[in-house]
Every structure is written in structure tokens, then in C-alpha cells.
Amino acid sequence: MSVAEFAIGMPIAMICIAGVHELFRIQSAENAINVVASAQAAELSYQSLRNILDETFAAADNPNQRALEEKISSLVGDTFQSPLLLWRFSAGDLQKPTVSGIKVTVSGASFSNRFAKTEVKIQVCLKSWLEPLLRVLSDGRNCLGQYKTAGEANSGRGIPLTGLAIRASSVSLIPYFSASKADR
Numbered sequence: 001m002s003v004a005e006f007a008i009g010m011p012i013a014m015i016c017i018a019g020v021h022e023l024f025r026i027q028s029a030e031n032a033i034n035v036v037a038s039a040q041a042a043e044l045s046y047q048s049l050r051n052i053l054d055e056t057f058a059a060a061d062n063p064n065q066r067a068l069e070e071k072i073s074s075l076v077g078d079t080f081q082s083p084l085l086l087w088r089f090s091a092g093d094l095q096k097p098t099v100s101g102i103k104v105t106v107s108g109a110s111f112s113n114r115f116a117k118t119e120v121k122i123q124v125c126l127k128s129w130l131e132p133l134l135r136v137l138s139d140g141r142n143c144l145g146q147y148k149t150a151g152e153a154n155s156g157r158g159i160p161l162t163g164l165a166i167r168a169s170s171v172s173l174i175p176y177f178s179a180s181k182a183d184r
Contacts, residue, residue: 022128026159029098029126032079033163040072040106041120041165048109048118048169058110069104076102076122100158101125109169118167125158 044051051057056064080099101124108118 018129026126026128026161029080029124030161030163033076033122033124033161034165036072036076036079037120037122037163037165040075041118041167044068044106044108044120045118045167045169052109052111052114055110057106057108057116058112065106068106072104072106072120072122073102076104076124098127099124100127115169117169120163120165122163124161124163126161128159 054064056062056068059065077099103123105121106119107116109116
């Protein structure tokens, strides 16, 4: 191998290796988001009766629902800061956050729809060195789909990842509501 071949071939090989590592990192992050969404959907499904009584999903701007979404959002943030996962998710400096935005939406059973499925959707903006390449194709929105002004162009930038989990309502609801109808 000549010096010229080595000088041209090595940077290309390093970029390919770094790109493959980044794709594995993105896949690991998406798997972690799906695990959190599945666990939270299972927990909410088993707590369907409590959510119905608390009217968690009764209205769109319910404080119980917002608190639940904030709890899940902080859980996702803590997942990406876990010492076991930090080395895998970090893009460069370990002190910088790897997530630039988190959006959580939850829905489930309420008095009007007692047997509704529990749905947890988590959207995350993962910081990546691949993102500037994708920014060229952007139409001025961040990765959560919100339009940003020119001054806020770099906030909320990243690779969009989505985790979705849907669970049926808890089996214990059927006998409870059947018994309550018979008592009336």
C-alpha cells in the first residue's frame, strides 16, 4: 500500500467505522425508548381502575395526565443518563446531554371509555454527529415537529426517535364494572 492510498483510504475507513457505530448507538437508543414505553404502558394498564377513578385521561388538559407525562419524560432523561448506558449513548463529551428534546403523550381508560387501550408515545431528539447532514434537508422544524425561529435553530435538533406501546385495559375492570351495573 502506498502512502497516497493510505492517506486516502484511512479517513474513509474511519468515517465508515464511526458511521456504523453511530447507527448502532441510534438503534440502542430506540430500543431503550421502546422498553420505557412498554413498561409504562403495562403499569398504566394494570392501574386502569385507579386512572379511571382519578379521571387521569378524562380531559385533554388534565393536571394528572400532565404530571404523568412529566414523570415519563424525566424517566426517559434518567435512562439516557444511566451510568450503564451513558458510554453507549454519548456523542463525544460525556458531560453534555445526549437528548435535546423529549415529548410524551399518554392516553387510556376514562369513565366515558372504560375499555380504551392504554397508549404511551415517546418522541426523543437524540443528538448525533449525523444530524448536521440531515439539517440541510430540514424545513425549519426541530425533530419534534415544532417550527423554530432563526435564533432557536440549534435548540431541539437531533435525530427523531419514537417509542410506542399500546396495551389493552386491565382484565380486572370487566368484573368490576359488570358488578357495578348489576347493583344499580
